[in-house]
Amino acid sequence: MATIRENKTIVLYAVVFTSFVIPFLSAAINVALPDIARQFSLNAVTLSWIAMSFLLSSSVFLVPFGKLADLLGRKRIFICGNIIVGITSLLCGLSISEGMLIGVRIIQGIGGAMMYATGMAIITHIFPPNERGKVLGINVAAVYLGLSVAPVAGGFLTQLWGWRSIFFVLVPFEIAITIASAVFIKPDGTKNRLEAFDFKGSAIYMLAISALMYGFSRLPDTNAIILSITGVALLLWFIRVELHCGMPVMEIGLFRDNRIFAFSNLSAFINYAATFAVAFILSLYLQYIKGMTPQDTGLLLISQPVVMMIMATIAGRLSDKYDPRILSSIGMSIIVAGLLMLSFISEDTSRTFLIISLVVLGAGFGLFSSPNTNSVMGSVSKQYLGIASATIGTMRLTGQMMSLGLATLMIHLFIGESHITPAQHPAFVTCVRLLFAIFAILCFIGVFASLARGKKNS
Template sequence: MLCGALMTRIQDTALNIANPALMADFGLPAATVAWISLAPMLMSASLLTIFGRLADLRGRRNLYAAGIVIFGGGSVLCALSPSFAVLIVARIVQGLGGALMAANSMAYLIEIYPPTRRGFVVGLWEAGIATGSGIGPILGGAVIEASGWQGSFGMILPMAIAMAVAVPFAMKEPVRAPGSPRFDLAGAMLFGVGVASFLFALTRASVEPWGSPVVVGSLALSVVCVVLFVRVEDLVESPMIDLRMFQSRTFTSGNLAKIAGYLPFSAHGFLLPFYLKEVLALPPTGIGSILVALPVGMFAATLVSGPLSDRIGTRVLAPAGLVVQAIGCVILAIASPEMGINAPMAGLLLGGLGIGAFIAPNDSAILAATPRDRIGVANGIMGVSRTAGLLLGVAVGGAGLSARVVANGGQFLPAFHDVYWFIAVVAFAGVLLATVRDRRPA
């Protein structure tokens, strides 16, 4: 499970280093090349909950193994792509494989570990993601320099092959009750289209106005799908998502807090390179060395917060983590050239520590409020919340910065401050959401 999280994250973060080479090879602008990252993200997020429910009904091992094979096969297609269009299709294939793995990894660990170890499991899994975030740019940079952007896809093949061989022996399928309910195909299709159109709208909102036909049309399609989905779920005997799950304050507020927590995390990665270049005039190597503070802080905190939440509970740790993250946002909202690299370093480090301290106890609380036969669905919904937060961070960062630069007469620093004050408000709203829990202990 950890190797799967590590592999997919190494692949995704290494591509950030490959983007300039891809732009040069295909002669495309940055906005177009960005779809190399966005296409698989949209595919994965729209399918996470669907695959989670399918695994709840049919088992996880075969689906997880299929995900490894599909992801590895997609990597081969990416490395051999003769055109940008083929590369996008290959990345969508990777997104399909990644969704199969992500939908079953944490859910499987939750099934085989006792509830008293839930925080440890979630923290360890998130630490694998943070480790991949740190390794990806370093390994990817070295491989790309030696063999071109194709190498960034080929480098994960040995890990994919080793995992595909090991999974049938290492992953034991828990015994399930005979006579599983039917899979809700209509609900799955409506949910998938609704999520995909909503996330697509967030993606487009980072490069064009919220009132544009594409954004408004995508949001309208999402609303229609949600309305129809709710009607269908009320009618079928075994719905894909039991809507009663959202009656749990812990489940609902925990997912909303997850969106609020990942928005600043994503915005940091988008906005800070502009600040470091425009205000501090740092070279790319200097920018990279400062940005690494974010995953380093996240890695350190996830290792501690998971086991700690098993010992002292989730009620204090989750909101405390978002308080730390919000303080980091405030520091960035008042950053100035006179502070040098101290302000961005402190803001990023606190951002990483905060989100790392928040994830394990928050996810553990959500899963504790979920019926055991719906763990896969809950894991999928958590993945959608995470992706929504990540995309909102880029949308708010991109659209907000552009609008505030115009409002401030073309001045970058006041615009940067305005955007970060808004992000700080979102972070503090996340603190409030993280305190909302069911009356029974989490």
């Protein structure tokens, strides 16, 4: 019979795999989009929804499922999420139309939200505080591994067996993870209290996030501006409703009364808002300005997530011994340095300089993320682990969408609806410099948000 340690190790592997799968599913499909477009004769707008649908539905459902996990049991929600992702992976591979593929991707995003909302909560619950940073560092590293592997594996699978193989290859792994989770994850003692679930608050929250994220991703279109404003208004209404709710879907009091929780989440949001679009911007710069192929671009850009993955594992262990606030703040400061380096790029910037800048960014982000996650998860009691896990996941996803939205807005302001032709290169390079400068300023503010959280909880 397996020992408790072996059970914990198997559970860690299960959670780490799901942390790898979620970014893999959101990123690997990007490489296959041209093949999907040819098969279904899709335009660019429809094609973008194949990628966006997963990210959007994941972010919308994260907080509600985090609360449901605290009410119904994290094991139950985690296993259901794996089952949904496994079934939808099979259905995505069997899709016969773009409508079916997008619809199944939306459901797959819901499964991904169930997995992400519970994974960190499960390992935080079963591992003692002196090991928490280490395992959360491993978990964060798995996210970066998924981001690193996705473009290469997605291209390899698409070239050998077609785009459908990206989804088929995950099915047997999901079956194994579901079985292992059912056997080795112990119930967390949560009672079935569905009647306490805040349906009104959840509905308002989901509408608010949908409007805000979709609207921001389509800026500066007039309808997108209206949607974004509507989303902000709905969020304010949501906060008002939650403050007067006996069992809210999101514990607003955690932000009001728990300084570490509030400023750690704010730091995470600022960090993702200032860094996620870096790969998107540099991908355009390298291919349009430097004339590099997509394959060479991917190989250059992979330097950042690889360094992230290595540093996140080290930083997670360090956060068990040292104050996460200090580690995270140092990491954010290093990111500022990397972004400032990139703000000086030109048409003649060397590949060596770009790689060094990306390595600096990767080191800073890895040093920031694991301790910051440890800080969030260690700042709440066990009854709130699900909502804490979901909240930091929401900060990640909304920050990513805001980052892309800001990049899209700036590009539109500098070159409008035009394609990036040689005549537009000077304007585009100026836009890129300004974007990196703005991101550096955001991260500089984030350093103070990180320091403001206060000392580590006892």
